[in-house]
Amino acid sequence: MYLKYTVGTGTREQIQTEIGDLLTEVITPSNTVYGTAVVDGTGPTAGTYTRTSTSTDKHLSFTKKHAQYDAVTMPAEMILKVFGNDAGATSSSYTPTLQISDKLGSNVMGEYFPGNYSHAANSMDQVTSGTEYHFIFNDTTFVMQVLQAQTSSAANQVYAGTIWSDFEITAYDEYAIGENPLYYPGCAMIHQQRDPNNSTTGSGQNGFFGAYRFQYQNQYNGEFANSYLYTLKTDAWNFVGFDDSRKTAAYFSSIPSQTQPFFQTWGPSGSSIAMVPLQMDGQGPPYFNSSTGPSTPVAADSRWHNVMLNSYRISTLSGVTGDYIETSDNTRYYMFSGHRTMTAQPETANYNSVNYQALYAFPRNNVVMP
Amino acid sequence: MAFTDERLLEISDRYGLTTPLVDENGDGVRDEDGNFTLVAGLNKDTFKVYNADKNVDINLLKKTMLTNNNDVGYWATMINGKWELVFDADPNLIDTNSIFTEVQE
Numbered sequence: 344m345y346l347k348y349t350v351g352t353g354t355r356e357q358i359q360t361e362i363g364d365l366l367t368e369v370i371t372p373s374n375t376v377y378g379t380a381v382v383d384g385t386g387p388t389a390g391t392y393t394r395t396s397t398s399t400d401k402h403l404s405f406t407k408k409h410a411q412y413d414a415v416t417m418p419a420e421m422i423l424k425v426f427g428n429d430a431g432a433t434s435s436s437y438t439p440t441l442q443i444s445d446k447l448g449s450n451v452m453g454e455y456f457p458g459n460y461s462h463a464a465n466s467m468d469q470v471t472s473g474t475e476y477h478f479i480f481n482d483t484t485f486v487m488q489v490l491q492a493q494t495s496s497a498a499n500q501v502y503a504g505t506i507w508s509d510f511e512i513t514a515y516d517e518y519a520i521g522e523n524p525l526y527y528p529g530c531a532m533i534h535q536q537r538d539p540n541n542s543t544t545g546s547g548q549n550g551f552f553g554a555y556r557f558q559y560q561n562q563y564n565g566e567f568a569n570s571y572l573y574t575l576k577t578d579a580w581n582f583v584g585f586d587d588s589r590k591t592a593a594y595f596s597s598i599p600s601q602t603q604p605f606f607q608t609w610g611p612s613g614s615s616i617a618m619v620p621l622q623m624d625g626q627g628p629p630y631f632n633s634s635t636g637p638s639t640p641v642a643a644d645s646r647w648h649n650v651m652l653n654s655y656r657i658s659t660l661s662g663v664t665g666d667y668i669e670t671s672d673n674t675r676y677y678m679f680s681g682h683r684t685m686t687a688q689p690e691t692a693n694y695n696s697v698n699y700q701a702l703y704a705f706p707r708n709n710v711v712m713p
Numbered sequence: 714m715a716f717t718d719e720r721l722l723e724i725s726d727r728y729g730l731t732t733p734l735v736d737e738n739g740d741g742v743r744d745e746d747g748n749f750t751l752v753a754g755l756n757k758d759t760f761k762v763y764n765a766d767k768n769v770d771i772n773l774l775k776k777t778m779l780t781n782n783n784d785v786g787y788w789a790t791m792i793n794g795k796w797e798l799v800f801d802a803d804p805n806l807i808d809t810n811s812i813f814t815e816v817q818e
Contacts, residue, residue, distance in 0.1 A: 446771075447774050447789055449774075450788050525791070558790060567790045568790070569729035569788070571729045572729070
């Protein structure tokens with residue numbers, strides 16, 4: 344399912360409840376009270392998501408089972424919390440973003456990292472009239488993106504998003520969850536920047552990218568750990584998610600590279616939009632601007648490169664959040680504007696010379712598993 | 714006996730919780746080799762660590778079962794055949810079944 348929800352007037356409790364009712368098809372867009380909505384497609388398989396929040400909560404929580412959940416061999420579950428407080432915020436300070444944690448509610452993404460969503464958290468309140476939320480809600484993938492209510496300056500409009508996608512399970516995953524019940528074959532990719540409807544280079548268009556896995560297995564020593572997210576430059580917009588000179592820390596990235604724009608594919612009929620399955624790269628931070636690599640073992644992911652099911656990086660300039668494309672089999676994919684592409688080294692300068700917007704696409708409906 | 718700084722860094726690193734020491738501009742402070750000086754994200758004076766047997770009912774390890782303090786940070790993993798539970802402040806742990814052992818060094 345794809346959902347676009349535009350806030351009208353309501354409390355946090357009312358807005359999160361209405362979004363939850365739309366996602367779980369308790370109501371339809373014609374029944375909304377506190378905002379307006381567009382829904383396209385069908386919901387996930389019954390039992391994949393369990394809504395755990397109530398109408399008196401300030402957040403919307405789901406427990407999610409892995410798309411290939413099996414109570415014996417793959418009992419993988421995790422928690423998604425819309426409007427989850429993060430960045431060390433107290434429970435009285437709710438962000439307009441998505442919180443990720445394991446099924447215990449531990450190992451929360453971004454618990455200590457004020458850089459990751461600080462602009463979204465500081466720039467907007469999640470119930471300001473005109474704030475837009477876009478969701479993908481299917482068995483493998485949960486995407487949430489927030490667009491700040493438009494102001495007089497489009498270049499300063501903040502947007503932020505999180506992609507959660509499952510990996511296709513393997514025999515390795517069955518081993519890993521046997522070792523650690525918190526293990527989950529899946530990951531988050533997060534982004535935050537400004538000017539969501541401008542896909543090209545220009546001043547003031549900056550970006551942040553990060554990738555997070557909780558309880559991945561370190562390929563060096565077999566221990567389970569959480570990946571790192573960027574911590575410095577809490578006031579800056581221009582970084583791609585890792586601390587340079589922390590060459591052995593578990594900073595994960597993406598394929599296609601988060602640092603590079605991604606254009607058309609070509610054939611006899613000219614150019615067309617390319618769709619590349621999005622992968623999380625668990626090898627560690629890239630070193631595009633370093634002369635030497637790490638001299639001690641990197642805390643890399645035993646799974647190394649992981650295809651994020653039903654998640655695609657597509658040709659930049661193809662559209663912006665809320666637009667869609669259809670493949671020849673009539674499968675409809677909704678686009679989400681991502682981070683700005685740019686150099687991978689973050690902390691030595693304020694990179695205002697930034698690049699094209701990354702663009703992602705996700706099917707509105709469930710797609711048959713491989 | 715209190716945790717050593719090394720042990721504190723080791724536990725913090727396991728959960729992705731070390732941070733670079735920063736200067737007044739928010740930039741990381743580097744050593745002579747160009748590497749960041751790292752500090753533990755967890756506070757040695759306030760954090761708490763507990764072990765539990767591998768075979769405990771996992772539902773007893775949910776944050777909501779362990780503490781009434783929603784603001785306390787919580788991390789968990791399986792290491793050396795035991796559960797390790799870490800909190801950034803005293804959770805006033807709920808342990809009605811006496812299944813947790815506090816780790817103090």
